[in-house]
Amino acid sequence: MEDQNNIPHNQVFSPFNLAELFTFWNRFPDSVLFAGGTDLLRGQTGRIFSLPKNLISLDKVEELKKYSRTERHLELGAALCLSDIIRLGKIVPEALVTIINAIGNPRIRNLATIGGAIMSTHRYSDLHAVLIALDATYELKSAASSRWISASKFVTAGADLLQEEKALISRIRIPLTSWNYIFHKKIGDLHRDDPEGGTFLFLCNVMKNTITEIHLIFVGSVIVRFKDVETNLVGQNIPLGNKNMETILANCSALLEEKLSNNQFLQKSLYRCIETALTF
Ligand SMILES: Cc1cc2nc3c(=O)[nH]c(=O)nc-3n(C[C@H](O)[C@H](O)[C@H](O)COP(=O)(O)OP(=O)(O)OC[C@H]3O[C@@H](n4cnc5c(N)ncnc54)[C@H](O)[C@@H]3O)c2cc1C
Numbered sequence: 001m002e003d004q005n006n007i008p009h010n011q012v013f014s015p016f017n018l019a020e021l022f023t024f025w026n027r028f029p030d031s032v033l034f035a036g037g038t039d040l041l042r043g044q045t046g047r048i049f050s051l052p053k054n055l056i057s058l059d060k061v062e063e064l065k066k067y068s069r070t071e072r073h074l075e076l077g078a079a080l081c082l083s084d085i086i087r088l089g090k091i092v093p094e095a096l097v098t099i100i101n102a103i104g105n106p107r108i109r110n111l112a113t114i115g116g117a118i119m120s121t122h123r124y125s126d127l128h129a130v131l132i133a134l135d136a137t138y139e140l141k142s143a144a145s146s147r148w149i150s151a152s153k154f155v156t157a158g159a160d161l162l163q164e165e166k167a168l169i170s171r172i173r174i175p176l177t178s179w180n181y182i183f184h185k186k187i188g189d190l191h192r193d194d195p196e197g198g199t200f201l202f203l204c205n206v207m208k209n210t211i212t213e214i215h216l217i218f219v220g221s222v223i224v225r226f227k228d229v230e231t232n233l234v235g236q237n238i239p240l241g242n243k244n245m246e247t248i249l250a251n252c253s254a255l256l257e258e259k260l261s262n263n264q265f266l267q268k269s270l271y272r273c274i275e276t277a278l279t280f
Pocket of ligand 1: 042
């Protein structure tokens with residue numbers, strides 16, 4: 001039996017591997033994972049930080065810092081910091097590079113990890129839109145098991161699943177598709193409680209002036225996928241003719257009205273984003 005008087009009140013565990021990490025987590029189930037700390041410490045300007053009682057640092061967990069690449073996928077350890085991902089060079093999909101470079105500033109990107117960004121509690125992470133659009137999947141690892149879940153499922157249910165399963169995100173797997181056109185825009189102030197905030201992303205492939213693949217997505221207080229619009233656009237030639245453009249924008253407008261009936265600001269912002277993106 002544990003001697004309760006011998007347990008210090010604040011402790012930071014620094015495991016070297018996942019087995020050690022789960023041993024600590026099992027012993028102190030209230031422990032909070034600490035990756036780059038930029039989200040956990042956000043807004044703390046005092047001399048003494050306020051932190052959870054027990055922390056598990058991911059900094060030395062080797063498995064979470066690895067990356068690998070196959071012909072079809074790039075796999076990133078969840079504790080890789082955003083700058084290190086950029087430094088991997090050409091193997092990183094351009095859309096991901098574009099979005100990462102728009103996150104915070106270099107100092108933030110040197111600390112913030114991809115896993116922490118996905119789990120950020122203060123704001124709608126810009127990464128959700130690109131990881132969903134790229135059809136990424138995340139490995140959820142617990143002491144007993146591991147499984148993969150799509151980024152689109154994770155964005156709505158992920159945090160609860162991790163809590164239920166006492167799991168963490170260990171790897172992010174991204175299919176290596178390249179895109180000719182990338183357009184993205186941050187809307188609103190992106191705080192979690194801002195109903196008008198989020199990220200719009202447009203990815204498109206064009207071959208000999210014909211659209212071959214297209215993804216449009218908004219992730220914020222709501223998630224809007226424009227699947228019908230995407231299907232209608234595949235096979236069309238660019239630049240889009242005036243009549244064509246009018247029909248597409250009318251479809252988008254109807255979808256936005258349906259999905260965001262009480263959010264005029266977001267409706268208008270997204271309409272403008274789509275209009276701009278479709279001018280290529
Ligand atoms: C000044 C500033 C500007 C920013 N600008 C942007 C921006 O423009 N766009 C944007 O999208 N974001 C922005 N952010 C948010 C930033 O992306 C996040 O703070 C950062 O990515 C969090 O990563 P971290 O490693 O520091 O996470 P931490 O603070 O260490 O952790 C965040 C949360 O994730 C949990 N966690 C961490 N790793 C894992 C894991 N592997 N599995 C499960 N849970 C985990 C932690 O327990 C914690 O709850 C900004 C933040 C700051 C401070």
